[in-house]
Amino acid sequence: MIVVKVGGSLGIDYDALCADIAELWQQGRRVILVHGGSAETNRIATALGHPPKFVTSPSGYSSRFTNRETLEIFEMVYCGKINKGIVERLQKLGVNAVGLSGVDGRIFEGKHKDKVRSVENGKVKILRGDHTGTVEKVNTELLKLLLDNGYLPVLTPPGSSYEGVAVNVDGDRAAAALAASLKAEALLLLSNVPGLLRNFPDEDSLIGQIPADNVEAYLEFAQDRMKKKVLGAAEAVQGGVGKVIFGDARGAKPVQNALAGHGTVVS
Amino acid sequence: MIVVKVGGSLGIDYDALCADIAELWQQGRRVILVHGGSAETNRIATALGHPPKFVTSPSGYSSRFTNRETLEIFEMVYCGKINKGIVERLQKLGVNAVGLSGVDGRIFEGKHKDKVRSVENGKVKILRGDHTGTVEKVNTELLKLLLDNGYLPVLTPPGSSYEGVAVNVDGDRAAAALAASLKAEALLLLSNVPGLLRNFPDEDSLIGQIPADNVEAYLEFAQDRMKKKVLGAAEAVQGGVGKVIFGDARGAKPVQNALAGHGTVVS
Numbered sequence: 252m253i254v255v256k257v258g259g260s261l262g263i264d265y266d267a268l269c270a271d272i273a274e275l276w277q278q279g280r281r282v283i284l285v286h287g288g289s290a291e292t293n294r295i296a297t298a299l300g301h302p303p304k305f306v307t308s309p310s311g312y313s314s315r316f317t318n319r320e321t322l323e324i325f326e327m328v329y330c331g332k333i334n335k336g337i338v339e340r341l342q343k344l345g346v347n348a349v350g351l352s353g354v355d356g357r358i359f360e361g362k363h364k365d366k367v368r369s370v371e372n373g374k375v376k377i378l379r380g381d382h383t384g385t386v387e388k389v390n391t392e393l394l395k396l397l398l399d400n401g402y403l404p405v406l407t408p409p410g411s412s413y414e415g416v417a418v419n420v421d422g423d424r425a426a427a428a429l430a431a432s433l434k435a436e437a438l439l440l441l442s443n444v445p446g447l448l449r450n451f452p453d454e455d456s457l458i459g460q461i462p463a464d465n466v467e468a469y470l471e472f473a474q475d476r477m478k479k480k481v482l483g484a485a486e487a488v489q490g491g492v493g494k495v496i497f498g499d500a501r502g503a504k505p506v507q508n509a510l511a512g513h514g515t516v517v518s
Numbered sequence: 519m520i521v522v523k524v525g526g527s528l529g530i531d532y533d534a535l536c537a538d539i540a541e542l543w544q545q546g547r548r549v550i551l552v553h554g555g556s557a558e559t560n561r562i563a564t565a566l567g568h569p570p571k572f573v574t575s576p577s578g579y580s581s582r583f584t585n586r587e588t589l590e591i592f593e594m595v596y597c598g599k600i601n602k603g604i605v606e607r608l609q610k611l612g613v614n615a616v617g618l619s620g621v622d623g624r625i626f627e628g629k630h631k632d633k634v635r636s637v638e639n640g641k642v643k644i645l646r647g648d649h650t651g652t653v654e655k656v657n658t659e660l661l662k663l664l665l666d667n668g669y670l671p672v673l674t675p676p677g678s679s680y681e682g683v684a685v686n687v688d689g690d691r692a693a694a695a696l697a698a699s700l701k702a703e704a705l706l707l708l709s710n711v712p713g714l715l716r717n718f719p720d721e722d723s724l725i726g727q728i729p730a731d732n733v734e735a736y737l738e739f740a741q742d743r744m745k746k747k748v749l750g751a752a753e754a755v756q757g758g759v760g761k762v763i764f765g766d767a768r769g770a771k772p773v774q775n776a777l778a779g780h781g782t783v784v785s
Contacts, residue, residue, distance in 0.1 A: 295594075298566055323599050327562070330617075331598025332590050335676075335684060338621050342682035349623050349660070350597075354605050355616040356669055393616065396667055402623055402660065409602075415609035417602060 252281045252435045254492075255506055256426035258442035258476075259287030259329075263500045265337060268441070271506040272403075273344035281398055283433075285406045285426040288325075288333040289315075295332075296324045306369035306378065313475055316367065317382040317419040322409065325419060326352070329407045337405050349397055350405040353386070354417050358394065359410030359425050361387035363418050384418030386410055386425045389432040423476075427483035431490025438487050439509045440480045441500035446515030447472055447481065461517045463488040484517045494518035519548045519702045521759075522773055523693035525709035525743075526554030526596075530767045532604060535708070538773040539670075540611035548665055550700075552673045552693040555592075555600040556582075562599075563591045573636035573645065580742060583634065584649040584686040589676065592686060593619070596674045604672050616664055617672040620653070621684050625661065626677030626692050628654035630685050651685030653677055653692045656699040690743075694750035698757025705754045706776045707747045708767035713782030714739055714748065728784045730755040751784045761785035 253275070257268055276282055293303045301324060304316040317325060334350040341348035353359025367381045397404050406429070410420040423440055430438035449456040451474045461469050466485035473481045477497075484495040495517040498509030508514070520542070524535055543549055560570045568591060571583040584592060601617040608615035620626025634648045664671050673696070677687040690707055697705035716723040718741045728736050733752035740748045751762040762784040765776030775781070 295566070299562070300565075323603070326602045327594035327598035329598070330602050331594035331596070335593045335597050335619055335621055336590070338619075339678075339682065339684045342621060342624060342678055344682075347623055349618065350621075351616065351618075352602055352605075354602055354609060355618075356614055357609060392667070393669065396663060400659070400663055411606075411609055415606065415611075417606045 252283070252433050253437050253439065253510070254283050254285065254426055254430040254433070254435045255439045255441065256285040256423055257287065257500050259289040259291060259333065260443045261290050262443040264502060264505070265340060267503050268500055268505050269337060269340040269344060271504045273341060273346045275506060276346050276403055283394060283398070283404050283406065283429065284337065285422060285429065286333055286337060287422045288329040288407070291333060292325055292328040295328050296321065299324060306367055309368055309370055309375055312478065314383065315419060316369070316378060318380045319382065322382040322417060322419065326409065326417070329409070334405060334407045341403060341405070347402050348405050349402045350407070352407050353410030353420060353425060356393035357390050357411040358406060359386045359408070359420055359428070360390060360413065361385045361410060361418070361420065363412035363414065363416050382409070382416070382418050384410055384412055384420050386420050386428045389429050391432050421479050423480045423483040424486065427487040427490075430487050430492045434491045436493040437510060438492050438495045439498055439506060440483065440495065441498045441505050441509065442480070443501055445499045446497040447477065458515050461515060463518055466517060488517055519550070519700050520704050520706065520777070521550050521552065521693055521697040521700070521702045522706045522708065523552040523690055524554065524767050525689070526556040526558060526600065527710045528557050529710040531769060531772070532607060534770050535767055535772050536604060536607040536611060538771045540608060540613045542773060543613050543670055550661060550671045550673065550696065551604065552689060552696065553600055553604060554689045555596040555674070558600060559592055559595040562595050563588065566591060573634055576635055576637055576642055579745065581634070581650065582686060583636070583645060585647045586649065589649040589684060589686065593676065593684070596676070601672060601674045608670060608672070614669050615672050616669045617674070619674050620677030620687060620692060623660040624657050624678040624682075625673060626653045626675070626687055626695070627657060627680060628652045628677060628685070628687065630679035630681065630683050649676070649683070649685050651677055651679055651687050653687050653695045656696050658699050688746050690747045690750040691753065694754040694757070697754045697759045701758045703760040704777065705759050705762045706765055706773060707750065707762065708765045708772050708776065709747070710766070710768055712766045713764040714744065725782050728782060730785055733784060755784055
């Protein structure tokens, strides 16, 4: 079982990704695809007159502030445009794909965080009405049912709170929790960079290997969203995933390249 | 098995609908919900600078012209906002709902119509690039798998062409084809009117009963989109569905009311 997470940043080649996954699938590999949609969500939200609002926590992590209106725009782009676009690409290639959010069958379940602490002008503010959560539980029964019957699951945030409320969850960490639940042989975290870079954004400074027992030491090289990918990698490897690979989704065969060791391998 | 189709027009009470479905589900009834999203799609499309374009066929039927850009907006609203909003409502009520489009698992499959004939100023024009289709085949295996394992399917257009291309399909006729494939005991077509009206929009002129062998005779009373509902009813009854009921989704208990015979009953 391979869990592939592909980001939602600019430059990602979804056609190449889907062609590569279709090839592996038709060879009999079991694959689950998880995707993002952040860049397109920002574009649509801005076009609808609700530009995205990001908050920075006191510990330095940046995240989207997701009130109800933003959640609905988020769902439109992630669950509508991006998810169905990927399912359509796979269907055209003869793969019987099924697109689901983490709310469907409560695949991604966890606590709803209604309040968020935000650092603004050096002061910590409390913002309420946030639809954000953390994946604490992955309900894999539905996914196993689909895989056992020949369907390739294509998953996307949001997730579900324990009360059934839709909450924005981090896609990388959701994929990591999923890979750990399934004891996947590999988790691939594909984005628009070649992997973890020692000197971001210098692509020649790629870190090729990270020992699984020392992932946290590499957090210092991670910029912004890459921090969550490194945290996700640590969680996955500690949770029993064979290896985690940060790979490049901008060109041909992104999945097979990553599986061959191109990128940053955490094992 | 009951198939409930709820429209996407203004005035529909989705909270009441979901509460009613949850009650029936928890009594052990098997239910599949199919929904629309036309009014909200028009609103979002207009806000994004792509107001909807409707065409009228030479035989007098009105339909949405769906180029690729419109298809993606359609997917955002139907598969994203509306579908996940309904799934979330049901999950909050303890129903393990799973939202899918007709592209997922190719549930709704049929021919892709790329060209459409449109009457403009009395002349017939040919428009190309349309993503429209007709449901000719309902792939029910995935739905049976979900129902047998305790998941309530929440379905929405688009459907899939035989080539895997996403196509806008009429929700009422898709629900009718689904109900026929499953030999459902009842198909409920719920919208923002009490049923078929002899003198539209006079709600006191409700037609209570239509004999199943004479559905077409009532087409003359059907305005606009109601024509497709009447056609869908004919197809469903001819296909082995026990009865079709046009009911009102603007108030409490819309499903149980329709099952009790409130509305227009075709049997």
